[in-house]
Amino acid sequence: MDKYFSGFPGFRELLFSPDTPESLFSRLPALDTPRLSLRKMQMRDAADIYAWASDPLVSRYVLWDSHKSIADSRNYIRYIRRLYRQGLPSSWAMVLKETGGVIGTVGFMWYSSVNQSAEVGYSMSRSYWNRGLMTEALSAVLAFGFDRLGLHRVEAQFDVRNPASGKVMEKCGMRCEGVLRDRIRNKGEFIDVALYSMLPQDRKSL
Numbered sequence: 274m275d276k277y278f279s280g281f282p283g284f285r286e287l288l289f290s291p292d293t294p295e296s297l298f299s300r301l302p303a304l305d306t307p308r309l310s311l312r313k314m315q316m317r318d319a320a321d322i323y324a325w326a327s328d329p330l331v332s333r334y335v336l337w338d339s340h341k342s343i344a345d346s347r348n349y350i351r352y353i354r355r356l357y358r359q360g361l362p363s364s365w366a367m368v369l370k371e372t373g374g375v376i377g378t379v380g381f382m383w384y385s386s387v388n389q390s391a392e393v394g395y396s397m398s399r400s401y402w403n404r405g406l407m408t409e410a411l412s413a414v415l416a417f418g419f420d421r422l423g424l425h426r427v428e429a430q431f432d433v434r435n436p437a438s439g440k441v442m443e444k445c446g447m448r449c450e451g452v453l454r455d456r457i458r459n460k461g462e463f464i465d466v467a468l469y470s471m472l473p474q475d476r477k478s479l
């Protein structure tokens with residue numbers, strides 16, 4: 274093997290080079306959980322995404338507005354697919370294995386190579402709330418963040434009026450660091466936001 278490749282400078286590196294965050298964000302490898310497949314978003318997911326992203330109760334506490342038409346869902350998918358091409362942090366589509374439908378999204382809001390940190394975020398169809406599905410999805414994304422992206426700190430934040438989201442973070446092993454008063458202005462109101470984080474040592478206590 275060594276002898277074979279010795280005549281091709283750079284070929285070995287090409288074959289065996291470790292993943293970089295950029296290549297991982299670009300490929301966004303599929304993640305498997307008992308009930309879900311997390312995979313890259315496709316244009317054909319627009320109808321599934323519109324079905325729940327048009328629900329004002331789903332978007333009530335998030336930074337995006339509910340989708341007014343399927344064109345909004347298509348534009349969102351185009352935006353996410355541009356992030357894949359650019360090797361930037363983005364989201365997976367959450368496919369429910371039982372039906373094959375895209376019932377939510379989960380992923381990274383930002384990534385800092387200097388601090389080896391990132392923030393996670395997620396949204397899901399109201400029809401599937403309170404079945405432990407986002408806990409299942411976020412756990413897989415956190416494992417990907419620590420094991421594949423080499424993160425040291427993962428953050429997440431939620432509007433304090435949305436305690437179910439905090440529950441998901443806690444069930445995944447994240448710790449509350451406090452409440453940031455009037456941290457953001459969302460949908461015309463100043464919002465208190467709870468900040469959660471996870472460090473590698475927090476994984477041991479799970």
Ligand SMILES: CC(C)(COP(=O)(O)OP(=O)(O)OC[C@H]1O[C@@H](n2cnc3c(N)ncnc32)[C@H](O)[C@@H]1OP(=O)(O)O)[C@@H](O)C(=O)NCCC(=O)NCCS
Nearest residue numbers: 331395396397402403404405406407408431436437438440
């Ligand atoms: C927040 C959200 C992702 C939760 O997803 P989910 O799959 O229902 O979460 P899980 O079932 O894994 O866990 C939810 C937990 O919150 C609890 N919960 C639900 N409503 C609650 C409430 N009003 N107060 C306190 N806990 C609540 C559930 O009982 C469950 O805890 P348990 O397993 O101990 O019983 C989902 O509701 C959602 O997509 N909401 C809209 C978008 C959104 O708010 N995204 C988060 C932005 S930060």
